[in-house]
Amino acid sequence: MTLVSGWGRFPVVDSDVLRPRSFAAVGEAVSAGTIARGNGRAYGDAAIGAARTVTMTGFDRVRSFDPATGRIRLEAGVLLSDLIDTFGPRGFLPFVVPGTRFVSIGGAIAADVHGKNHHCEGGFGRYVDSLLLRTGQGEVIEASRDENSDAFFATVGGMGLTGIILEATMRLRRVETGWIRERVISASDLDAAMRALEAGDAATYSVAWIDCVARGRDLGRSLIYLGEHADRGELAEGADAFPVGKDSRLSVPVDLPSIALNRISVRAFNELYYRMGARRAGGSHVVSLYPYFFPLDSVGDWNRIYGKRGFLQHQCVIPQAGARAVLGEILDRVARRGDASFLAVLKKLGQGNGILSFPLPGYTLALDFPVKGDILNFLDEIDRLVVAAGGRLYLAKDARQSRATFEAGYPALQRFNAIRKSLDPAGNIRSKLSQRLFDEV
Amino acid sequence: MTSRKSVLVLGGSSDIGRAAARAFAKAGYDVALAGRDVAALEPDAADLRARYNVEVGLHKFDVLDTAAFESFVGALPALPEIVISIVGLLGVQQDAESDLVHATAIMRSNYEGPALILGLFAEKFLARGSGTIVGVSSVAGDRGRASNYVYGSAKAGFSAFLSGLRARASRGGVHVVTVKPGFVRTRMTEGMKLIGPLTVEAPVVGDAILRAVENKTDVIYVSGKWRLVMLIIKTLPEAVFKKLKF
Numbered sequence: 001m002t003l004v005s006g007w008g009r010f011p012v013v014d015s016d017v018l019r020p021r022s023f024a025a026v027g028e029a030v031s032a033g034t035i036a037r038g039n040g041r042a043y044g045d046a047a048i049g050a051a052r053t054v055t056m057t058g059f060d061r062v063r064s065f066d067p068a069t070g071r072i073r074l075e076a077g078v079l080l081s082d083l084i085d086t087f088g089p090r091g092f093l094p095f096v097v098p099g100t101r102f103v104s105i106g107g108a109i110a111a112d113v114h115g116k117n118h119h120c121e122g123g124f125g126r127y128v129d130s131l132l133l134r135t136g137q138g139e140v141i142e143a144s145r146d147e148n149s150d151a152f153f154a155t156v157g158g159m160g161l162t163g164i165i166l167e168a169t170m171r172l173r174r175v176e177t178g179w180i181r182e183r184v185i186s187a188s189d190l191d192a193a194m195r196a197l198e199a200g201d202a203a204t205y206s207v208a209w210i211d212c213v214a215r216g217r218d219l220g221r222s223l224i225y226l227g228e229h230a231d232r233g234e235l236a237e238g239a240d241a242f243p244v245g246k247d248s249r250l251s252v253p254v255d256l257p258s259i260a261l262n263r264i265s266v267r268a269f270n271e272l273y274y275r276m277g278a279r280r281a282g283g284s285h286v287v288s289l290y291p292y293f294f295p296l297d298s299v300g301d302w303n304r305i306y307g308k309r310g311f312l313q314h315q316c317v318i319p320q321a322g323a324r325a326v327l328g329e330i331l332d333r334v335a336r337r338g339d340a341s342f343l344a345v346l347k348k349l350g351q352g353n354g355i356l357s358f359p360l361p362g363y364t365l366a367l368d369f370p371v372k373g374d375i376l377n378f379l380d381e382i383d384r385l386v387v388a389a390g391g392r393l394y395l396a397k398d399a400r401q402s403r404a405t406f407e408a409g410y411p412a413l414q415r416f417n418a419i420r421k422s423l424d425p426a427g428n429i430r431s432k433l434s435q436r437l438f439d440e441v
Numbered sequence: 442m443t444s445r446k447s448v449l450v451l452g453g454s455s456d457i458g459r460a461a462a463r464a465f466a467k468a469g470y471d472v473a474l475a476g477r478d479v480a481a482l483e484p485d486a487a488d489l490r491a492r493y494n495v496e497v498g499l500h501k502f503d504v505l506d507t508a509a510f511e512s513f514v515g516a517l518p519a520l521p522e523i524v525i526s527i528v529g530l531l532g533v534q535q536d537a538e539s540d541l542v543h544a545t546a547i548m549r550s551n552y553e554g555p556a557l558i559l560g561l562f563a564e565k566f567l568a569r570g571s572g573t574i575v576g577v578s579s580v581a582g583d584r585g586r587a588s589n590y591v592y593g594s595a596k597a598g599f600s601a602f603l604s605g606l607r608a609r610a611s612r613g614g615v616h617v618v619t620v621k622p623g624f625v626r627t628r629m630t631e632g633m634k635l636i637g638p639l640t641v642e643a644p645v646v647g648d649a650i651l652r653a654v655e656n657k658t659d660v661i662y663v664s665g666k667w668r669l670v671m672l673i674i675k676t677l678p679e680a681v682f683k684k685l686k687f
Binding site: 019021061062063064065072086087092 | 467484485487488491492493494628632
């Protein structure tokens with residue numbers, strides 16, 4: 001047995017970890033309580049098997065690529081970073097990227113990850129045409145919108161619980177450059193932030209960084225980043241059409257002591273960040289896709305900032321109608337508490353793809369908290385606000401929500417479980433997350 | 442005959458072989474992969490074609506079948522610019538201490554086979570007046586250790602062969618690179634206790650080989666830390682060394 005944890009380093013639990021070298025060996029590795037794991041960037045317990053975890057990063061081959069259409073077939077362990085570095089210079093990028101590029105294709109499908117363009121272009125699963133799935137029952141099936149469509153829509157956003165994704169065929173976006181034309185808007189409070197995001201609906205990419213320690217009149221003050229793909233004509237003379245993605249030069253070498261993150265350091269950081277951003281507000285400028293999409297990737301092992309005990313991310317989505325009031329209430333409670341970390345993220349989402357996909361039309365708010373004190377009780381209180389507003393939590397980030405919160409947020413769970421049962425009657429595929437939230441006890 | 446640069450990777454299905462093939466294909470080289478099981482190389486060939494739009498050839502090659510070496514080289518559609526030998530067998534030291542068959546397999550896979558095949562290519566390259574030969578040896582060849590001296594001694598022989606070949610071939614326009622990777626997280630080292638800061642991933646080795654070829658470096662330790670570690674290990678007096686447990 002090996003101690004395993006997600007990116008948030010909470011919880012840390014025992015699981016048998018296997019690294020198969022062939023698809024046949026993947027099949028043989030499945031036994032009671034198995035889940036697939038990509039690059040381990042899910043924050044909580046989603047990619048930890050109830051008994052056994054099967055690491056898929058060794059499967060990193062591209063099977064075929066058609067430069068005429070941008071269609072690509074790949075093994076599930078290919079990382080988005082690899083895809084971007086390889087096909088970016090050839091004029092192709094994934095349609096959807098989350099906030100880190102170090103996730104596997106299989107993981108991106110299983111979590112139906114969303115990017116800064118979800119409000120207009122949808123989630124990762126929308127650009128997946130078909131999947132090769134090894135079910136818990138032992139079959140290897142091809143699933144698409146037309147063929148085995150139940151399995152397809154349950155696998156997109158299904159957190160790996162329909163089986164092990166072996167390969168996927170997806171479409172890439174044709175781009176002229178690897179640069180983004182960015183416009184920064186500063187918003188002095190939550191109302192202004194939400195207005196700016198509404199006005200940014202027409203932008204391909206939009207996201208807001210909220211200062212979650214600002215209180216009172218400043219509550220919800222934010223920087224909103226809008227983005228469009230830049231074409232060649234917008235680049236400086238002599239600039240490469242595709243920027244180089246550098247390995248992070250900065251890296252957190254050790255777990256920081258918990259004292260490092262405190263009211264004063266976070267407040268000072270956020271003040272500085274907000275002021276620097278506000279100074280750039282107004283005009284537009286061209287930035288490399290790497291800092292635009294993946295700001296945190298520039299600091300290696302940034303999860304160590306939270307110390308040994310790890311951290312929790314709380315990411316909820318609140319339906320459009322009640323969003324303003326609930327977001328205001330959540331931010332106020334967080335600001336009063338004062339120990340949320342650095343910057344929070346607010347963005348608009350559209351309709352999800354998969355049966356268990358996280359997105360729904362409304363606003364999503366993501367906050368990080370170090371694991372300490374009464375944080376679990378505090379987040380339970382926040383959950384009650386989310387549930388009352390008809391919202392839900394993102395499973396790829398979750399490590400602690402209750403069954404009641406989960407069931408209230410995901411009404412399609414019964415349909416999902418029926419499909420899961422048909423693919424895996426013996427219940428071989430189980431993660432710590434599924435045990436915690438919805439497997440029969 | 443193609444005018445593009447080409448590289449032949451012997452041991453193409455190993456993790457380092459795949460990584461080296463990717464690094465060279467990314468830099469625009471056409472690639473030939475050679476290994477015992479050609480069918481098993483097909484997915485890697487497809488990967489290189491799809492990623493980098495290069496030509497990829499596949500060839501059957503068994504490092505223990507030395508009798509077939511001349512016909513192997515003769516049957517290649519063209520003589521590559523660069524040949525890289527990544528073949529090797531770590532084996533199990535304890536078994537090799539009493540099992541002569543196992544010990545022989547380790548010695549032949551790490552020394553006899555790689556040296557003979559690269560020697561053959563060296564003659565062809567010298568006749569042409571150009572080419573680069575890359576041998577992946579090991580830090581284990583720098584000094585025999587109690588825990589793996591069968592493997593280490595074969596790698597030591599291979600390193601000495603490459604060093605001598607380099608001295609001779611350089612006068613004929615042929616460059617020889619010796620690669621000492623140190624700990625690499627691969628199938629070969631799976632389950633072994635590796636020291637984190639001294640361990641690299643296979644792609645790091647692939648990129649280092651490409652750089653060494655392009656910069657005409659003679660000997661590379663993939664992680665610079667290994668040069669220091671091995672310097673210390675090499676300079677320890679034998680009286681002290683034999684008492685160390687590692």
